[in-house]
Amino acid sequence: MPKKKSKKSKLLKKNKKVKALKLKTTAKKLKLGNVESKTAIKSSSSSQDEKPIITKIKKQATEKKEYNIKDYVVYPKHGVGKIIAIEKATIGQIIIQFYKIFIEKEKLTLTVPINQQSNLRRIASINQINKCVSILKSKPKIKRTMWSRRAQEYDQKINSGKIYELAEVVKDLNKNTDIIADQSYSERQLFEKAYDRLKSEFEAVLQVGPDEVQKKMDKALGRTQLTNE
Numbered sequence: 001m002p003k004k005k006s007k008k009s010k011l012l013k014k015n016k017k018v019k020a021l022k023l024k025t026t027a028k029k030l031k032l033g034n035v036e037s038k039t040a041i042k043s044s045s046s047s048q049d050e051k052p053i054i055t056k057i058k059k060q061a062t063e064k065k066e067y068n069i070k071d072y073v074v075y076p077k078h079g080v081g082k083i084i085a086i087e088k089a090t091i092g093q094i095i096i097q098f099y100k101i102f103i104e105k106e107k108l109t110l111t112v113p114i115n116q117q118s119n120l121r122r123i124a125s126i127n128q129i130n131k132c133v134s135i136l137k138s139k140p141k142i143k144r145t146m147w148s149r150r151a152q153e154y155d156q157k158i159n160s161g162k163i164y165e166l167a168e169v170v171k172d173l174n175k176n177t178d179i180i181a182d183q184s185y186s187e188r189q190l191f192e193k194a195y196d197r198l199k200s201e202f203e204a205v206l207q208v209g210p211d212e213v214q215k216k217m218d219k220a221l222g223r224t225q226l227t228n229e
Helices: 007-049 114-119 126-137 147-158 163-173 185-206 210-221
Strands: 072-075 079-091 094-103 108-113
Touching (some): 072 094, 094 114, 147 163, 147 185, 163 210, 185 210
Antiparallel strands (some): 072 079, 079 094, 094 108
8 A cells, every 4th residue: 555645745745836836927927027128118219210200391482683672663453663662571480571662653552572573574665665655656446346345355454564555455445535425434444544554654764744744645645635715
């Protein structure tokens, strides 16, 4: 018959199993800890590798100034103006340089950024003024289209900023007289708008007074002035 194991040996065996279990659990914890630490290092290193996204601020396109203070220029929708200043302003962290243009006829000051100076043009030359006088002397073109369509075309020509087109409108709408009854209200309005625009450019180019310019233009148009009897 086999001998019965003593209580002491049983206790020793039990203690060995408990120690082995504890060692196994500790090893697992250490392993898990290493995995977590590696993951943490990996994530921190990957976050360091990622470069921050930098959004670039668009700056105003730089252009060389074509005009100077006291220069006369033509802004299509307003006519002849004089540059009274060249200034800078910061808008949304962007420095913008612009012309300040005074329109004498309308008592209006315009602000035109230098990167939009293509909307301006220099005043005409003497040769161009002489060509305009020739246009004023020529026969008006009579169109048979509806007045509303013609009025739209005339308005577009006036606001085009092109001096020859302006002279053509003055010539076509001219009635050779100052009598109001000879023109409809809308015709007269367009004629006066074109006439005044052209007259102001004549003044700036020829450097003469408004009365002298009016005589020159009226003579070319063959306009008769009303006299008080």
